[in-house]
Every structure is written in C-alpha cells, then in structure tokens.
Amino acid sequence: MRDALAPSRTLDADSLLRRVEALNRFLRSVDGLLPPDRLTGAHTVVERADARLALSREHTVVALAGSTGSGKSSLFNALAGFALSPVGMRRPTTGEAHACVWGSLEGANALLDWVGVLPRHRFVRESALDGNDHTALHGLVLLDLPDFDSVRRQHATEVDRLLGLVDLIVWVVDPQKYADRTIHDVYLRQLKSHADVTVVVLNQADRLAGEEQEAVVLDLRRLLAEDGLPDVPVVATSAVRAPALSPLRMVLERTVVARQAALMRLSADVDATAARLGELVGPAAAEDTVDRAAVAALVDAFAVMAGVPAVVEATERAYRHRAAGLTGWPLLRGLRRLRPDPLRRLHLDLPSSGPTDGLLDGLSEEADRPAPLPASSVPDPDASQRSAVKLAVRQVADRAAAALPEPWRPGVLDAARSRLDDVRDALDSAVAGTDLGLRTPIWQRLTGFTQWLVTLAAGIGLGWLIVGYAIRALGLPALDYPDVGATPLPTVLFLGGLLAGGLLALLVRPVIALAARRARRRADQRLRAEVTTVARKHVVAPVREVLQSYARAREAMALARSDHA
Numbered sequence: 341m342r343d344a345l346a347p348s349r350t351l352d353a354d355s356l357l358r359r360v361e362a363l364n365r366f367l368r369s370v371d372g373l374l375p376p377d378r379l380t381g382a383h384t385v386v387e388r389a390d391a392r393l394a395l396s397r398e399h400t401v402v403a404l405a406g407s408t409g410s411g412k413s414s415l416f417n418a419l420a421g422f423a424l425s426p427v428g429m430r431r432p433t434t435g436e437a438h439a440c441v442w443g444s445l446e447g448a449n450a451l452l453d454w455v456g457v458l459p460r461h462r463f464v465r466e467s468a469l470d471g472n473d474h475t476a477l478h479g480l481v482l483l484d485l486p487d488f489d490s491v492r493r494q495h496a497t498e499v500d501r502l503l504g505l506v507d508l509i510v511w512v513v514d515p516q517k518y519a520d521r522t523i524h525d526v527y528l529r530q531l532k533s534h535a536d537v538t539v540v541v542l543n544q545a546d547r548l549a550g551e552e553q554e555a556v557v558l559d560l561r562r563l564l565a566e567d568g569l570p571d572v573p574v575v576a577t578s579a580v581r582a583p584a585l586s587p588l589r590m591v592l593e594r595t596v597v598a599r600q601a602a603l604m605r606l607s608a609d610v611d612a613t614a615a616r617l618g619e620l621v622g623p624a625a626a627e628d629t630v631d632r633a634a635v636a637a638l639v640d641a642f643a644v645m646a647g648v649p650a651v652v653e654a655t656e657r658a659y660r661h662r663a664a665g666l667t668g669w670p671l672l673r674g675l676r677r678l679r680p681d682p683l684r685r686l687h688l689d690l691p692s693s694g695p696t697d698g699l700l701d702g703l704s705e706e707a708d709r710p711a712p713l714p715a716s717s718v719p720d721p722d723a724s725q726r727s728a729v730k731l732a733v734r735q736v737a738d739r740a741a742a743a744l745p746e747p748w749r750p751g752v753l754d755a756a757r758s759r760l761d762d763v764r765d766a767l768d769s770a771v772a773g774t775d776l777g778l779r780t781p782i783w784q785r786l787t788g789f790t791q792w793l794v795t796l797a798a799g800i801g802l803g804w805l806i807v808g809y810a811i812r813a814l815g816l817p818a819l820d821y822p823d824v825g826a827t828p829l830p831t832v833l834f835l836g837g838l839l840a841g842g843l844l845a846l847l848v849r850p851v852i853a854l855a856a857r858r859a860r861r862r863a864d865q866r867l868r869a870e871v872t873t874v875a876r877k878h879v880v881a882p883v884r885e886v887l888q889s890y891a892r893a894r895e896a897m898a899l900a901r902s903d904h905a
Contacts, residue, residue, distance in 0.1 A: 351603040353393065359610050360389045362899035366617070369893035373751035373886060374620060382617060385609045388505065391454055392602060396447035400601045401455060401481045402592060403502060406512035407523060408487040411543040414579035415512060416440070416484035419589065420465045424484075435495060437502055438484045440465045442477040442596075451481065455505050476593040489522060503527075507601035510539045510588070515548055518560050524567055532568040533612040537605045540564060541588055545576040614901045621894045625743040625887055634736040638875050639868060641732040645721040646767035648867045654682035655776050656860035663852040666780065667787040669841045670795050688772065721764070733757060733879055740883045744890060755882040763878050770870040776863045781855075787848055791841055798837025804830035 364386045367379060406412040417423050420440045439457040441448045442465050452462055485502055486495035503509060511528065513520075531538055542560060545553050557574055564572050575591060578584035595601050643649070658681055721729075737756040741749040808819045808830065821828035 351600055351607055353397070353603060356389075356603055356607055356610070357393065359900050359902065360386060360393075360606070362896045362902075363610055363613060366893050366896035366900060369889045369896060370620070373755075373889060374747050378617075378620070378747070382613045384504070385613045389606045389609065392505075392606060395451045395454060397599065397602060399441075399448050399451055399479050399481050400508065400596050400599070401451065401483065401506045402508040402510060402595070402601070403483040403485050403506040404510050404512055405485045405488060405499060405503065405527075406514075406543075407489045407517055407520060410487075410512045410514045410517065411579055412512035413484050415541070415543055415577065415585075415588075416482060418579040418582075418585055419482060419592075420463070422463070422465070424463050435486055435490075435492070436461055437486065437498065439463065440482045440484075442480040442482075448481055455483070455502065457483065477589075477596055479599075480592060480596045482592075488527070507605045508537050508539065508595055509534070510541055512541050512543050513560070514544045515542065515556055518542060518556065519563060524563060528564065528569060529567040533615065534605070534608040535569050535572050537601055537608055538569065538572050539588075539591055540572055540574045542574065542576045544578060545584060546578040546581050610900060614897060617897065618901070620745055620747055621890070621897045622745045623743055624894065625740075625890055634732075634739040635872075635875060635880060638729075638732040638736050638879060639872050641725075641728045642763070642767060642871045642875050643868055645725045645729050645764070646771050646867075646871055648771070648864065648871060651686065651688060651771060651776075651867060652860055652864045654686055654688070655778065655863040656856045657682040659778060659856040659859040660852055662778070662780075663784055663848075663855065666784045667791065667848045667852070668845050670788075670791055683776075683778075688776070729760075729763070733760065736879055736883060740887060748886070748890060752883055752886050755886045756879050758882050759878040763874065766874045766878060767871065770874050771867060774863075774866050774870050776859075776866065778859060783851075787844065790844060794837040794840040794844070796837075797833045798835075798841070801830045801833025801835070801837060805834060 363382060367382055367386065370379065404412040404416050416438065424438055424440055437455075437457050438461045439452055439455075440463045441452075445462070445464055449462075483502065483506060485499050488496050488499040490496060509531070511523065513523065517523075528538075528540075540560065542553075542557060548556060553576055557576055561570075561574055564570065564574070573591065575587045576584070577588045661679065661681055733756050734753065737749075737753040740756075741752040744752065804821075805828075808821065811817070811819060821830055823829065824832045
C-alpha cells in the first residue's frame with residue numbers, strides 16, 4: 341500500500357491540458373464514424389475536465405460517501421467541528437449534499453455552483469478564533485453526500501453525479517457493513533484507475549478492540565485487493581474520539597497542501613476513458629490500401645455501368661464509317677451518308693479535325709475540335725450491372741477496413757456508399773465529355789483529295805469519249821485522240837480514273853482497319869481514365885477521408901494515453 345499521506349506522483353496542469361485536448365481531437369476525428377453511445381462517457385470527461393480546470397485550483401473538493409449508518413455525516417460534523425449535517429443511524433437523513441469550506445468562499449462558490457451544492461447547504465469553517473488548528477486545511481471543500489443505498493432513487497442518482505465531479509473520494513464504511521457487495525461491486529471495483537484519488541475509512545473503529553480492529557482492517561484491505569485497489573489507503577477512525585480523527589485529518593491536510601487531487605482525478609478520468617476507447621484504435625492503416633486491386637475492379641464495374649464497352653465499339657465503327665466516307669469513291673459517298681454514324685446514335689458525335697496520334701496521322705487544323713455534349717444516350721444499367729457496382733464498392737470498403745478495428749468498418753462502408761446516388765450522372769457526364777480522339781488525319785485528307793482527282797480524270801475521259809462519239813454520229817470529222825501507247829488518252833483517263841479510285845479504296849481499307857483499332861484502344865484508355873476519376877471522387881475519396889480520420893484519431897489517442905509529465 342502506498343503512503344496514505346503522500347501523493348503517488350506530481351502532475352503538471354499543462355500536460356493534463358494537452359491530454360484532454362488530445363482526447364477532444366479524438367472525439368472530433370471519430371464524430372459520425374463510430375457509435376455515439378460508445379463516446380458519451382468521453383464527451384462527459386472532456387466537458388468536466390474543461391470546466392474543472394477553468395475553476396479554482398486552490399480548492400480541493402473531497403466527498404464523504406457511504407451507506408446508511410456508516411457515520412459519514414457524523415464524521416463530516418466532527419471534522420468541521422460543528423453539527424452541519426443531520427445525523428441518522430438507521431434512516432438516510434442526508435438527502436442533499438452539504439459542503440463545508442475551509443477558508444474564504446471566494447473562488448469556492450463558483451466551484452460549488454458547478455458541483456451543484458445549494459447555497460443554503462454551504463458552510464464556512466475558519467475564523468480568527470480557530471487559531472492555527474485549521475490553517476493546514478485552508479482550501480478544503482468537504483462534501484457530505486447522500487447515502488448511496490437510500491430507498492429514494494434520487495439520492496443514489498445524486499451520489500453518482502457528484503462522484504463524477506469531486507477531486508477526492510473518501511469511502512466511509514463501518515465494521516458491520518464494510519464487506520457489503522454493493523459498495524464493492526457497484527462502486528469500488530469500478531474505480532481501479534482512480535486509486536490515487538480514493539481513500540477508504542473504517543469509521544466507528546472505537547467499537548472494536550485492538551486485535552479486532554486490526555483484523556477488520558486486514559480483511560478490508562483483502563477485499564480492496566480483490567476489487568483491484570490494493571494500494572488504496574485504509575484509515576481507521578472514529579467520529580466520537582478526537583484523537584481517532586487524526587489519521588484522516590492528516591490525509592486531508594496532505595491532499596490540500598499538495599494541490600494535486602484535482603489534477604490526479606482528471607488524469608484518472610482521462611486514463612480510464614483512454615483505456616475504454618483503446619479498442620477503437622489499432623495498427624496504422626495506410627491511405628493507399630484502397631488504390632490498387634479493389635479500385636481496378638471498381639473501375640471495371642463502373643465502366644460497364646457507364647456503357648464504356650458500347651462506346652468503345654461505336655468509336656471503332658465510327659472511325660471506319662468516317663474514314664471510308666472520306667477516302668472512298670466520291671460518287672458513292674452519298675450512299676454512305678444514308679447509314680447513321682454509330683456515335684451520333686449515342687449522342688456522342690465528336691467530328692473534328694486536328695492533331696492525331698493514329699497510324700500515319702499527321703498535322704491537321706484545330707478548327708474542328710469537338711465540343712462535348714452534356715449527356716449521352718448510353719442505355720441505363722441493368723440490375724446485374726448495379727449489383728456488380730455494389731459488390732465492387734463493398735470490396736473497396738472491406739479492403740480499406742481490413743486493418744481497422746471492427747467498430748470502424750460500418751463507417752468505412754457507409755463512406756464508400758455515401759455518393760453512389762450521384763455516380764450514374766457523373767459517369768454519364770464523364771462519358772459525354774470525354775475527347776475520344778477522333779481526329780481527321782492528313783493522310784485521309786490527301787487520300788480523299790486524290791480520289792477527287794482520279795474521279796475528275798475519269799469524268800474528263802468519259803466526257804471526251806462522249807463528245808467524240810457524238811461528233812462521229814453527226815457525220816462530222818472524227819476527233820483525233822492522243823494515244824497513250826496503243827490506247828486513246830480519253831480511254832486511259834476514264835478507265836484509269838475508275839481503276840485508280842477503286843484500287844486506292846482497297847489499299848487504304850487495311851490502314852483504316854488498323855487505325856480504327858488504335859482509335860478503339862485510345863478511346864478505351866481515355867474513357868477508363870475518366871471513369872477512374874469518378875470512382876476515386878465518389879468512392880475512394882470518402883473512404884480515404886475515413887482512413888485519414890482514423891489516423892488522426894490514432895495519433896490523438898496515443899497522446900491521450902501518454903505518460904504523465
């Protein structure tokens with residue numbers, strides 16, 4: 341057992357303030373993420389600590405608590421030297437807390453207002469007539485609490501409230517009921533972390549002979565050890581014999597002079613709270629635990645939901661459609677226009693000309709750069725696609741929460757789901773606003789220009805031949821056609837133009853197919869990049885915010901648990 345007359349350690353108020361602030365930061369970090377019922381006690385401790393530290397530290401509030409008949413009111417009166425609190429041996433007579441202040445009430449009144457002692461139950465115990473008898477107790481605020489086993493429920497409620505506010509608790513027991521299970525199970529056993537601010541008094545010790553008193557004290561210490569309080573001071577006293585009050589009086593004097601009880605009580609409250617909340621934090625969790633395989637699966641599910649496969653397929657077909665229309669025989673281009681452009685059907689028509697990285701792409705003008713449309717006509721996701729998205733979101737949450745304690749996991753899942761209602765519109769806007777890279781390369785323009793030249797040559801040759809046949813039919817002298825070898829030039833122009841146009845169209849067809857596949861891959865990459873941005877913003881970012889909150893809470897809890905200065 342530690343020395344009943346000396347504090348076990350010296351605390352620094354600034355260190356305690358830092359621990360309380362750390363506990364407060366922990367509560368702010370977990371707000372909305374953990375069950376509120378598990379944090380109520382911690383909020384109470386922070387509020388009480390802030391309030392007590394703002395009040396007088398020159399006063400020490402000591403409570404006498406006990407059961408009916410233990411003699412705590414008699415002990416209260418004996419210490420005060422006056423009959424201030426009503427006494428009863430069989431019936432609870434103290435219905436409201438009484439307070440006796442040694443010294444001036446200045447500073448003590450605000451403290452008693454906070455504790456909740458009515459002004460009519462406040463007394464001052466020090467005057468010029470007392471000499472030096474009470475000087476050592478200057479600053480003591482002694483409370484006589486109601487009986488915790490009173491038949492009136494409000495008495496027990498008041499005791500519980502006051503026990504949470506006082507600086508030092510003196511438990512008063514008597515030789516007959518010192519082993520009562522109520523005081524041990526309901527109260528003392530719950531004060532393991534408050535041993536430094538707990539004293540047990542065996543009152544009415546004058547009823548016991550010397551050996552009997554020693555035996556009862558030893559048995560009381562055994563019970564306290566079973567309660568987890570082996571070092572709590574045990575003092576034998578009596579309210580009817582002044583010398584028997586000396587041990588308790590010396591404990592109170594030493595406590596008042598040290599001015600440490602309030603800090604020790606608050607520190608014990610923080611210790612108990614931190615120990616209780618310790619299971620809410622565990623090992624460190626990296627924020628990038630959600631940025632790998634789980635996000636890849638999420639992007640796949642979002643891509644299907646956004647219709648990326650359909651858009652990618654339409655992009656390839658649109659590239660073929662537009663390239664064939666530009667590089668094919670000009671006289672047949674009108675027929676191709678009767679076939680709808682695949683991207684226009686999805687309201688993703690992005691015709692343009694400009695720089696391109698396609699096969700054989702060259703420089704081109706910027707005038708036709710696409711203007712993205714606000715929405716697409718991609719089909720709405722079906723039930724299986726929505727289920728796949730929900731499963732992928734849950735996988736992200738599960739992977740992120742794998743290293744976190746169990747109470748955090750629902751919060752991580754809620755965060756992952758928090759913006760799902762906005763995902764569909766975000767994906768649609770992302771798809772509609774994606775530059776699919778469908779530029780008109782220079783080689784297509786040159787091919788189209790060449791097609792017009794050979795078509796013009798074929799037209800000139802055909803017209804030349806028609807004119808020659810018309811002159812001959814009119815009996816006029818025949819035209820003298822220039823020859824290319826053995827073939828007239830008009831025939832060469834006509835047949836050569838037709839043959840060159842068809843051959844050119846055949847030659848560029850595999851080039852168009854290869855470029856279309858590259859356009860497909862390029863569109864897929866760009867669409868997936870936009871989908872990834874949506875996934876990170878709407879699922880990953882909220883989850884990472886929870887992980888950041890966990891990191892802050894873990895750091896704050898480490899500070900709240902830190903050793904005392």
